[in-house]
Amino acid sequence: MNVPEFFQKRIDAENAEEAQFEHQVHVCIAAGCASSGSNDIAEILEKTCEERGEDHPCRIKRVGCMGLCSRGPLVAHHQNGKEPAMYHSVTPDLAKEIARKLDGNPPKKNRLDPQMPFFARQKRVVLENAGLIDPENINHYFARGGYQSLNYVLEELSPEETVREVVTSGLRGRGGGGYPTGLKWSTVAKAGQGGQKYVVCNADEGDPGAFMDRVVLESDPHRILEGMQIAGHAVGANKGYIYIRGEYPLAIKHLTTAIRQARRATMLGHSVCGTTFDFDIELRIGAGAFVCGEETALIASIEGNRGTPRPRPPYPAEYGLWGKPTLINNVETYANIPAIFREGGEWFANIGTETSKGTKVFALAGEIENGGIIEVPMGISIKEIVNDMGGGVRNGGTCKAVQTGGPSGGCIPAQHFDSPVDYESLKKLGSIMGSGGMIIIDQKSSMVEVARFFMEFCMSESCGKCIPCRAGTAQLHQLLDDLLEGRATTRTLPLLEELCEVVRRTSLCGLGQSAPNPVLSTLRFFREEYEALAPAPDGKATDKVTV
Amino acid sequence: MKKKKLATVWLDGCSGCHMSFLDIDERILAVVEKADLVYSPLVDVKVFPKHVDIALVEGAVGNVEDLERIRMVREHTDILVSLGDCAVTANVPGMRNLFKKQAVLDRAYRDNVARAAGIPDEVIPPILDRVRPVHEVVKVDVFVPGCPPSADTIFTVLSELLDGKMPDMENLTRFGA
Amino acid sequence: MLASGQIKTLKIDGRDVSAHENQTILEVARENGIKIPTLCFLEGLSVRGSCRLCLVAIKGSPRLEPACTTRCREGMEVETDNPELHQFRKRILELIFAERNHVCSVCVSNGHCELQALGAEFGLTHVEVAYQFPNMPLDLSHDRFVVDHNRCILCARCIRVCDEIEGAHTWDMMGRGKDARIISDMNEPWGESESCTSCGKCVQVCPTGALFEKGKSVAEMAKQRQFLPYLTIMRGGKR
Numbered sequence: 021m022n023v024p025e026f027f028q029k030r031i032d033a034e035n036a037e038e039a040q041f042e043h044q045v046h047v048c049i050a051a052g053c054a055s056s057g058s059n060d061i062a063e064i065l066e067k068t069c070e071e072r073g074e075d076h077p078c079r080i081k082r083v084g085c086m087g088l089c090s091r092g093p094l095v096a097h098h099q100n101g102k103e104p105a106m107y108h109s110v111t112p113d114l115a116k117e118i119a120r121k122l123d124g125n126p127p128k129k130n131r132l133d134p135q136m137p138f139f140a141r142q143k144r145v146v147l148e149n150a151g152l153i154d155p156e157n158i159n160h161y162f163a164r165g166g167y168q169s170l171n172y173v174l175e176e177l178s179p180e181e182t183v184r185e186v187v188t189s190g191l192r193g194r195g196g197g198g199y200p201t202g203l204k205w206s207t208v209a210k211a212g213q214g215g216q217k218y219v220v221c222n223a224d225e226g227d228p229g230a231f232m233d234r235v236v237l238e239s240d241p242h243r244i245l246e247g248m249q250i251a252g253h254a255v256g257a258n259k260g261y262i263y264i265r266g267e268y269p270l271a272i273k274h275l276t277t278a279i280r281q282a283r284r285a286t287m288l289g290h291s292v293c294g295t296t297f298d299f300d301i302e303l304r305i306g307a308g309a310f311v312c313g314e315e316t317a318l319i320a321s322i323e324g325n326r327g328t329p330r331p332r333p334p335y336p337a338e339y340g341l342w343g344k345p346t347l348i349n350n351v352e353t354y355a356n357i358p359a360i361f362r363e364g365g366e367w368f369a370n371i372g373t374e375t376s377k378g379t380k381v382f383a384l385a386g387e388i389e390n391g392g393i394i395e396v397p398m399g400i401s402i403k404e405i406v407n408d409m410g411g412g413v414r415n416g417g418t419c420k421a422v423q424t425g426g427p428s429g430g431c432i433p434a435q436h437f438d439s440p441v442d443y444e445s446l447k448k449l450g451s452i453m454g455s456g457g458m459i460i461i462d463q464k465s466s467m468v469e470v471a472r473f474f475m476e477f478c479m480s481e482s483c484g485k486c487i488p489c490r491a492g493t494a495q496l497h498q499l500l501d502d503l504l505e506g507r508a509t510t511r512t513l514p515l516l517e518e519l520c521e522v523v524r525r526t527s528l529c530g531l532g533q534s535a536p537n538p539v540l541s542t543l544r545f546f547r548e549e550y551e552a553l554a555p556a557p558d559g560k561a562t563d564k565v566t567v
Numbered sequence: 568m569k570k571k572k573l574a575t576v577w578l579d580g581c582s583g584c585h586m587s588f589l590d591i592d593e594r595i596l597a598v599v600e601k602a603d604l605v606y607s608p609l610v611d612v613k614v615f616p617k618h619v620d621i622a623l624v625e626g627a628v629g630n631v632e633d634l635e636r637i638r639m640v641r642e643h644t645d646i647l648v649s650l651g652d653c654a655v656t657a658n659v660p661g662m663r664n665l666f667k668k669q670a671v672l673d674r675a676y677r678d679n680v681a682r683a684a685g686i687p688d689e690v691i692p693p694i695l696d697r698v699r700p701v702h703e704v705v706k707v708d709v710f711v712p713g714c715p716p717s718a719d720t721i722f723t724v725l726s727e728l729l730d731g732k733m734p735d736m737e738n739l740t741r742f743g744a
Numbered sequence: 745m746l747a748s749g750q751i752k753t754l755k756i757d758g759r760d761v762s763a764h765e766n767q768t769i770l771e772v773a774r775e776n777g778i779k780i781p782t783l784c785f786l787e788g789l790s791v792r793g794s795c796r797l798c799l800v801a802i803k804g805s806p807r808l809e810p811a812c813t814t815r816c817r818e819g820m821e822v823e824t825d826n827p828e829l830h831q832f833r834k835r836i837l838e839l840i841f842a843e844r845n846h847v848c849s850v851c852v853s854n855g856h857c858e859l860q861a862l863g864a865e866f867g868l869t870h871v872e873v874a875y876q877f878p879n880m881p882l883d884l885s886h887d888r889f890v891v892d893h894n895r896c897i898l899c900a901r902c903i904r905v906c907d908e909i910e911g912a913h914t915w916d917m918m919g920r921g922k923d924a925r926i927i928s929d930m931n932e933p934w935g936e937s938e939s940c941t942s943c944g945k946c947v948q949v950c951p952t953g954a955l956f957e958k959g960k961s962v963a964e965m966a967k968q969r970q971f972l973p974y975l976t977i978m979r980g981g982k983r
Contacts, residue, residue, distance in 0.1 A: 309920065311920075326916075326917060330793070331793040331809075331810055331813040331814075333815075479921060479922070480921060481920070481921070482920065482921035482922075483920050483921070483924070484898060484917075484919070484920045484921045484922065484923070484924030485792075485794045485898075485924075486793075486794045486795070486796055487794070487795055487796055487836055487839055487840055487843075487897075487898075488796055488836060488839065490843075490898070490921055490922055490924070491839035491840065491842070491843040491922065492839055493921075494843075494876065494921070494922050495839065495842070495873045495874065498874055511872070515872060515873070518835070519835070519873070522832055522835045522836070522839075525808055525832060526796045526799055526808060526832050526836060527796070528793060528794060528796065528810075
């Protein structure tokens with residue numbers, strides 16, 4: 021596509037700005053590195069560079085996530101055209117050394133090989149700008165081609181054509197369910213005969229061990245605004261809400277800045293990109309309820325009501341926010357949209373597998389050597405992710421299983437690590453893609469304890485509306501506790517299995533229905549661990565009573 | 568037909584279930600035709616027999632004595648019947664489970680006692696952390712809820728059991744009946 | 745469109761029945777004398793779909809659906825009872841009984857309680873899941889009524905009747921999961937509530953002994969619900 025003049029001017033300005041500096045030192049200030057002190061590192065770098073004088077000007081760029089969060093703070097030194105030099109675990113001393121030796125011999129200490137599998141095997145679409153741009157500077161986003169997809173869609177495509185392109189891409193919802201995004205868009209587009217509609221971004225990422233959405237929002241917030249507006253054009257909405265959890269203050273700050281900057285640049289608000297399209301976006305801050313990631317609960321929460329789910333149908337696509345047709349997609353789903361319209365739906369459909377197109381961002385956590393954020397093409401094997409990119413278990417242990425999909429997901433044992441990562445394969449293994457959390461579990465860990473951890477999470481996050489989830493998860497947690505604390509009876513295991521079925525089949529919303537999954541999947545692959553904790557079934561005395 | 572051996576046991580309960588059992592009145596004659604009452608608070612037998620066919624258990628398991636007794640009863644009994652809400656649900660004795668054991672003891676033996684306050688350490692068996700329904704401690708074969716179950720219910724259940732059948736409990740009785 | 749398009753025909757438990765477009769499975773089942781157990785549902789109030797006792801199986805659907813919120817569709821085949829549903833319902837009742845302190849024998853609503861009656865109907869002779877024995881408070885601050893959280897099943901009938909019929913919205917819910925409980929106003933003592941009109945509708949719709957009239961002793965609290973269908977008629981069916 022031709023770059024319109026407006027955008028070219030912005031790009032030229034930013035490139036001219038950048039050309040003044042021979043060196044660019046990127047410091048990750050996203051939450052992962054910030055927690056290990058990267059803001060101080062950025063200041064030290066700035067100060068030390070100032071001391072160097074003006075001969076070889078250097079710019080310190082506070083950027084988003086570079087990926088290897090477990091070894092922060094991360095710093096990357098970019099010098100015209102050369103391969104960047106990356107440093108991990110940067111201390112104040114190392115920061116000073118890096119800044120002083122920008123021209124000469126860069127320090128060898130704590131260098132990261134950009135060719136290591138963790139980086140080299142990635143395919144970056146959603147994260148194409150993460151770690152490269154200052155998320156609070158809209159010009160950086162423009163310089164990377166930002167908002168041109170929106171402009172193109174508004175200028176060139178009808179809503180129907182916009183939907184068709186998403187259908188062509190084969191994109192599926194990245195929030196967990198994997199519902200075809202194009203189908204969802206077309207449903208909302210057809211709903212409600214021309215009245216008010218809404219576009220909602222679900223940024224209430226709450227799975228333990230999952231931080232993909234946070235990284236996207238912190239590193240490249242404009243991307244979400246652009247994706248949502250393209251969606252708004254496609255479905256006929258002029259108002260969007262981003263429902264973001266209050267535990268993500270930095271993401272909230274970056275989004276707030278991005279919204280302000282985008283409005284000023286006419287990339288949001290009235291007459292977006294100088295067209296007749298109006299679209300505005302508001303933030304709604306969640307107050308810490310996991311269940312508000314469920315779409316009907318999220319809607320209730322935005323409306324100002326108690327965040328509890330309601331039975332579906334009617335689905336939000338017909339009857340959503342304030343009873344109006346509402347499109348709800350996850351952060352990562354929207355983040356794919358600008359790239360799809362820049363490169364074309366066909367391009368996107370060529371990445372990944374037959375049924376799971378494109379890439380997926382995963383958060384590697386738990387007992388893994390290289391913890392952090394990666395983006396890989398769908399269909400890559402679990403082994404490649406865990407062993408090659410993740411570097412296997414920390415401190416040389418062996419991997420027992422990987423937990424995917426958060427509290428709704430399951431544990432995949434090491435013998436199935438050859439399985440490709442796509443929606444269907446993970447489902448076949450009793451887990452789900454989920455939003456993209458991957459927790460690596462080593463041989464020392466008890467799978468029953470893993471199950472108890474997730475059950476405790478589900479129990480304390482149950483909204484309390486329906487009985488099976490409210491009371492059932494508490495009972496399941498107690499049964500798991502009985503097993504682990506030596507109080508199990510001959511009835512514990514059969515009852516555990518039966519109650520899992522009750523909660524799964526009878527709960528009101530997806531969270532309750534999937535709450536037993538961590539138990540069911542560990543029972544499936546690690547049953548012997550449960551049986552070792554339960555007494556042999558002899559049928560007489562059934563309890564150990566404490567006096 | 569050989570007469571069955573019937574026992575009744577009284578744990579942590581008010582004896583109301585035993586009273587209701589006596590309320591079967593003259594129908595007791597039909598019972599004793601088929602069974603001998605070999606152990607019960609109603610008869611003067613101190614030792615639980617080696618083998619009992621049917622034991623009706625009233626009351627929850629609230630102290631160490633209850634615990635030992637119910638385990639012993641289970642060991643020597645073929646069909647153990649939880650009779651009444653205390654045995655089935657812990658009921659009123661179980662209402663102390665809302666509080667910590669120590670708080671219960673303090674309230675009973677210290678706070679409300681004018682003279683010689685103090686928690687007894689002999690004669691009275693130590694109480695358990697929490698009161699439990701019988702089936703949380705041993706396997707139970709038949710449950711007869713009710714507070715107390717009516718004489719008709721008890722007679723129906725007993726007659727069925729003495730005839731070697733398992734009673735159908737649907738709509739026969741309920742919690743709190 | 746022809747008028748017949750708005751009438752659906754479907755099968756419930758093998759019987760052919762017809763329904764208006766907007767009728768739920770529960771409404772049509774009751775019209776035809778087919779019994780589906782319910783607890784949070786109360787005719788005249790909005791539906792909530794939270795007790796899960798009215799779940800039914802629909803041919804071709806992998807999910808069980810609540811009869812109270814699911815609208816009839818043309819050609820639908822509904823099964824309201826089977827061994828699996830029976831067992832699920834029984835377990836759900838068990839979960840309720842174990843969750844708080846439903847000591848029927850000393851309850852004001854003993855003999856007049858919907859939960860107790862359902863237990864008997866389902867032959868629930870004991871509760872296998874562990875009794876939780878939470879220490880729940882009573883609020884005796886109101887002149888005429890009492891709320892006993894030990895017996896509350898969180899069906900939200902009180903919340904709905906107060907909001908939808910009385911228009912006071914005194915009741916609401918706070919906390920989540922097993923810590924959820926009904927509150928009056930902003931979690932203030934009921935007796936100090938400025939919004940409460942003391943109409944007592946909440947007490948009458950409560951299915952258990954959680955809300956009751958002061959002075960009633962064990963087994964004396966029978967609920968009077970005649971007002972609800974009457975008010976519904978007077979309002980022309982509108983809430």
